[in-house]
Amino acid sequence: MSAVLEVTDIKKNFGGISAVGGVSFDVREGEILGLIGPNGCGKSTLFNCILGQLTPSGGEVKLDGKVVTGLRPAELNKLGVSRTFQLLQVFPKLSVRENLILAGQEHQGSMASRLVGRSDAGLTEAANQMIGFFKLDHLADEPAGGLSYGQQKLLDAAMAFMGGPRLVLLDEPAGGVNPSMLADLKDRLVAINREKNATFVVIEHNMEFVMSLCSRVMVMAEGKVLAMGRPDEVRKDPAVIEAYLGH
Amino acid sequence: MSGFAKPLKIALGVVVIAGLIVVPMNFNRYGLFILSQWAVMAIAAMGLNLTLGYAGQVSLAQGAFVGIGAYAAAIMTTHGWPLPAAIVVAIGLSFAVGWVLGYPALRVQHHYLAFVTLAFSTLAFLVFRNESWLTGGIYGISNIPRPHIFGIATNKPLPFYYVCLGSLAIVSLAVWWLIRSPWGRAFMALRENPLRAQSLGVDTRRYTLMAFAIGSALGGVAGALYAPLTQYIDPVPFNLSLSLDLLMMVIVGGAGFFLGPFLGAMIAVLLPEWLRFTEGYYLMLYAIAVMGLLIWSPTGILGILDRYLAERRTKAASALRAVAKSRLETVQ
Numbered sequence: 001m002s003a004v005l006e007v008t009d010i011k012k013n014f015g016g017i018s019a020v021g022g023v024s025f026d027v028r029e030g031e032i033l034g035l036i037g038p039n040g041c042g043k044s045t046l047f048n049c050i051l052g053q054l055t056p057s058g059g060e061v062k063l064d065g066k067v068v069t070g071l072r073p074a075e076l077n078k079l080g081v082s083r084t085f086q087l088l089q090v091f092p093k094l095s096v097r098e099n100l101i102l103a104g105q106e107h108q109g110s111m112a113s114r115l116v117g118r119s120d121a122g123l124t125e126a127a128n129q130m131i132g133f134f135k136l137d138h139l140a141d142e143p144a145g146g147l148s149y150g151q152q153k154l155l156d157a158a159m160a161f162m163g164g165p166r167l168v169l170l171d172e173p174a175g176g177v178n179p180s181m182l183a184d185l186k187d188r189l190v191a192i193n194r195e196k197n198a199t200f201v202v203i204e205h206n207m208e209f210v211m212s213l214c215s216r217v218m219v220m221a222e223g224k225v226l227a228m229g230r231p232d233e234v235r236k237d238p239a240v241i242e243a244y245l246g247h
Numbered sequence: 248m249s250g251f252a253k254p255l256k257i258a259l260g261v262v263v264i265a266g267l268i269v270v271p272m273n274f275n276r277y278g279l280f281i282l283s284q285w286a287v288m289a290i291a292a293m294g295l296n297l298t299l300g301y302a303g304q305v306s307l308a309q310g311a312f313v314g315i316g317a318y319a320a321a322i323m324t325t326h327g328w329p330l331p332a333a334i335v336v337a338i339g340l341s342f343a344v345g346w347v348l349g350y351p352a353l354r355v356q357h358h359y360l361a362f363v364t365l366a367f368s369t370l371a372f373l374v375f376r377n378e379s380w381l382t383g384g385i386y387g388i389s390n391i392p393r394p395h396i397f398g399i400a401t402n403k404p405l406p407f408y409y410v411c412l413g414s415l416a417i418v419s420l421a422v423w424w425l426i427r428s429p430w431g432r433a434f435m436a437l438r439e440n441p442l443r444a445q446s447l448g449v450d451t452r453r454y455t456l457m458a459f460a461i462g463s464a465l466g467g468v469a470g471a472l473y474a475p476l477t478q479y480i481d482p483v484p485f486n487l488s489l490s491l492d493l494l495m496m497v498i499v500g501g502a503g504f505f506l507g508p509f510l511g512a513m514i515a516v517l518l519p520e521w522l523r524f525t526e527g528y529y530l531m532l533y534a535i536a537v538m539g540l541l542i543w544s545p546t547g548i549l550g551i552l553d554r555y556l557a558e559r560r561t562k563a564a565s566a567l568r569a570v571a572k573s574r575l576e577t578v579q
Contacts, residue, residue: 051446077448085446091439094432102436105429106448114429163448 003062004029004167004199010049010059012042019045021223022059027167032193032200034214034231036207038243042223043203044086047169051083052076063167078107082165086172086203088152092145096136096155099144100127103162126162134158134188150177154185161192167199174206182206186213211235219243271408279404280476285516286411287472290418292496292508294465299494300502301426302458303438304352308364309493311371312341312463314485316470318375321388321480330394330475337471338464345463349456368490375482387481391474411472418465425461426505434458438503466493499537501549510548 003026012020020042027033035043048054050061052073061069063079071079091099101123105114108121131140134154139147144155153173160168173189174182186209192198204210210217211231219227219234221243227234234240271282295309316337323333351363375382382388393401394410401407425431433454436444441451474480492515500511518536522529544551 053442053446072452073445074448074450077446083446085443089440089443089446091436091443093439094435098432102429102432102444102449103447105432106450111450111453114433115425116428159443159447 002029003027004064005050005201006062006065007046007050008060008062010046010061011057012045012049012054013057018223020049020056023220023223023225024059025218025225025228027199027201030193030197030199031216032189032202032214034210034217035201035203035220036205036210036217037220037226041220043220044171046220047083047171047201047203051081051169074106077163077165080163080166081169082160082163082167083169084153084156084160084171084173086175088149088156090144090147090152090155090159093143095141096144096147097124097127097131097140099155099159100130100162103159107163130158130162135184150181153177154181157185157188161198164196165198167201170200170202170204172203172205174204174209182209189213267412268409272405274405276404279408281516281520283404283408283411283476285512286408286415287469287476288493288496288516289509289512290415290472291466291469292493292500292512293418293422294462294469295493296462296497296500296502296504296508297422297425297434297465298458298462300497300504300507301431301438302434302455302462304349304455304458305357305361306348306364306459306462307361307487307490307494308348308368308371309462309466310485310487310489310491311368312345312466313470313473313489313493314371314375314482315341315344316467317474317480317485318382318388318470319467320471320474321391322381324392324394324475325388325390330471334468334471337467341467341470342460342464345466346456346460348463349459352455352459353452365487365490368487372482372486375485382482385481387479388474389479391478391480393475393478407476411476414468414472418468422465423505430454430457435503495537499540499547501547501553504547504549504553507547507549514548 005027007026008024009022010020010024011018011022023042023046025033035046037043045054049056049059052068052071052075055070059069060067063076063081068076068079091102094102104123104126108114108123109117128140131137134157136151136154136158139151144152147155153176157170157173160170170189173185177185189200190213193200202210202214214231216229217227217231217234218225219237219240226243227237227240229237271279274282291309291313294312295306298304298306298309319337319340320330320333323336324330348364348367352360355363376385378384379386393407395401396406396410399406401410426434433444433449436447436449437451437454437458445451470485473484496508496511496515498511499514500507500509514537519529519533522532525532540548544554546553
């Protein structure tokens with residue numbers, strides 16, 4: 001399997017504090033890689049460096065073998081890299097359907113064609129399919145800000161898939177989502193992973209979720225990679241137990 | 248505003264448009280001037296509504312763009328150019344300057360952006376006043392001609408009112424198209440959540456600059472009509488207070504609503520006239536009315552209507568749910 005994403009020695013300092021201290025790993029085509037670690041260990045900072053939301057202090061990010069370090073988030077998204085957020089990030093006043101249409105529109109045609117061309121171009125149809133897929137049918141015309149926390153998390157995930165991404169970085173998709181909805185979300189992720197051959201990197205604290213979803217798990221502590229391997233291997237690693245349970 | 252039935256909305260629209268065409272036919276000179284001013288200000292407010300209401304970028308410089316358009320039209324038409332050519336130049340000039348003014352918005356937001364645009368507004372005023380070789384300085388530019396449209400002279404108030412109204416119609420259609428296109432959605436994404444927008448491939452830099460440039464260009468159009476309307480311009484009408492007036496029109500009408508600027512401009516231009524019978528008190532009453540409205544509904548006049556319709560929808564939906572529930576219970 002070839003690597004979709006190769007991260008080499010990424011560093012990020014905030015003033016004198018090192019949040020990410022030289023992390024290297026690769027993500028293989030079609031896999032679901034889990035990323036776990038205690039709070040504040042640099043997982044989200046690492047995501048933001050990969051996605052261009054933060055400029056890394058050092059290191060390199062390659063997508064399909066091409067260096068993409070320093071590209072802006074919108075440019076990376078057009079190359080097929082999408083993400084979800086730890087905290088709710090939807091467009092509260094737009095309806096669920098409009099949120100999804102918006103999530104897909106920038107992947108079609110040029111900016112000029114989006115002004116003078118047809119304003120729809122199959123996007124409503126695609127949005128409706130996504131709504132059905134994530135079981136949000138009864139909420140399609142509601143403003144996204146009126147949805148419950150868990151429903152907004154689902155919408156956030158659905159939005160990440162609208163552009164047909166190859167690689168999706170999910171930041172705590174399970175946080176605050178109730179168990180039955182969570183089982184749904186997992187089914188959806190597995191289905192997209194298999195059918196569309198999309199590759200995922202998932203930050204999560206819910207161990208059961210990570211262990212059952214991911215093919216490999218990377219453990220971070222204090223800005224560094226502590227362990228990497230199959231879920232059952234990682235779970236038994238003494239260094240991992242030490243980092244999680246403390247001294 | 249999806250709560251009204253479509254035929255009702257269309258009928259209402261036709262009545263209003265017919266009214267705007269027919270009723271002013273027996274207005275006097277002054278009434279027509281006020282109504283033309285309403286149309287011109289509505290165009291400028293629509294531009295600001297695009298920048299502020301849809302794209303969420305605060306600007307205290309819309310009045311300066313009206314000034315840029317007005318001076319461009321005044322200088323060109325007094326040198327023998329036709330008004331349509333002047334309008335094209337006014338659009339191009341204010342689009343370009345608006346684009347440049349958009350750059351600070353890529354770094355600063357909200358109050359800070361308001362201050363940057365406020366400084367620009369002052370700068371523009373100083374240019375209008377001090378560069379007298381071009382603008383006539385404090386003496387301004389007089390004898391601005393009114394155009395011939397399809398061979399018809401528009402010197403009289405009524406034909407020129409129709410020029411303003413026609414321009415308002417064209418601008419309205421263009422803005423309607425724009426906000427319903429993917430660009431309109433991208434503008435709203437800037438307002439609602441720029442961080443999320445970026446990660447969905449929305450080029451927030453380019454859309455922010457576009458929001459400023461297009462909004463400013465509409466200010467330029469308004470200015471290019473304002474000059475032949477008053478037939479005399481000097482720097483005073485384009486100082487900061489015009490920018491604040493336009494901001495008030497957008498907020499009072501309802502920022503982010505398509506029809507907001509029409510209502511806002513109506514209140515700002517017509518209400519003071521209607522209150523004139525109170526003589527010395529009219530400006531005070533006007534100020535109190537505006538304060539009262541914004542305390543009652545911070546989202547403007549259309550915000551009230553929108554809330555009412557949303558409430559009615561919710562009530563209808565919960566009634567349906569109650570019926571469904573009682574049916575379920577009877578079945579059990």
